[in-house]
Amino acid sequence: MDIATDGAEFRSMIDRLNAEIVEEEGLAEYRRLLATEDTESLAAVLTQPQRPLWAREIAAFRLGLAGDPRAFEALVLLLNHRDPERCVSAAYALVRLGDPRTARAAAALATNELRVAYALLPVRLLTDLRAPESVPALVTVLARRLAADDPHWRVGLACVEGLGALGDTRARPALEAALPHPRLGEAAARSLARLGPEG
Numbered sequence: 037m038d039i040a041t042d043g044a045e046f047r048s049m050i051d052r053l054n055a056e057i058v059e060e061e062g063l064a065e066y067r068r069l070l071a072t073e074d075t076e077s078l079a080a081v082l083t084q085p086q087r088p089l090w091a092r093e094i095a096a097f098r099l100g101l102a103g104d105p106r107a108f109e110a111l112v113l114l115l116n117h118r119d120p121e122r123c124v125s126a127a128y129a130l131v132r133l134g135d136p137r138t139a140r141a142a143a144a145l146a147t148n149e150l151r152v153a154y155a156l157l158p159v160r161l162l163t164d165l166r167a168p169e170s171v172p173a174l175v176t177v178l179a180r181r182l183a184a185d186d187p188h189w190r191v192g193l194a195c196v197e198g199l200g201a202l203g204d205t206r207a208r209p210a211l212e213a214a215l216p217h218p219r220l221g222e223a224a225a226r227s228l229a230r231l232g233p234e235g
Contacts, residue, residue: 049097049125053090062088069094079106093122100129107133112141115161116154123157131164139167146173149180155191163198174198175210182217189219196220200227208234 050070057066069091072078081087081095092110099107107129114126130138139162145151146158159177162170174195181192196214199207200223208231214224 045125045128046097046101049093049121052121053094056088056090062090065091066094069098075099075102075104075106079104082106082110093125097125097129100133103133105133105135108135108137112138112145115142115157116145116151118154120157123154127157127161127164130161139165139169143169143173147176152177152180152188152191155188156194159191159194159198163194163201166202171199171202171204171206174202175207178210178214182213182220184218189217192217192220193223196223196227200230203230203232205231205234207231 053066057063069078069081078095078099081091082099093114096107096110096114100111111126111130111133114122115130117123117126130142142158142161142165146155146162148155155177159174162173178192178195178199180186181188181195186192192214196211199211208228211224211228211231214220215228217224
């Protein structure tokens with residue numbers, strides 16, 4: 037099983053985490069996590085107490101790209117993190133992990149109204165997954181974002197764009213409801229066009 041240490045997304049994550057690692061002991065751990073090919077030692081990072089978040093992120097990312105299901109729970113937690121860049125890395129790894137639980141977890145995160153401020157990446161992940169859960173979850177989230185003064189309109193926009201990309205005609209009523217929205221209307225019209233003619 038290959039463990040990824042290259043690729044644009046991996047390099048982006050490493051560049052970002054460099055700023056978090058300041059002490060010498062941390063730098064040694066950082067280098068070890070990047071160099072190891074041992075999935076057991078990477079998985080141990082996810083379960084051992086008092087490991088820094090950056091170490092867990094590296095281990096989960098590398099295990100996810102290797103298709104190791106032990107990365108799943110850590111990646112889902114990172115998908116809902118307040119730091120959007122951590123969410124991006126987690127979504128990237130989750131797609132490549134291919135765990136059948138991913139779509140259900142992403143749908144639960146996307147539709148949790150208490151965490152709507154962090155729903156953007158779960159919404160985009162649902163679009164990428166093209167899973168049975170994707171359209172119902174995106175329709176649910178979009179319906180909650182239709183108030184003209186909704187502060188989370190970018191989440192609604194991601195739903196609109198995702199529904200267009202998925203091309204499922206079940207999305208038509210939700211997209212039509214978004215047409216009058218000052219920030220979503222144009223994208224909703226484009227997505228409706230992608231669904232093709234009605235009937």
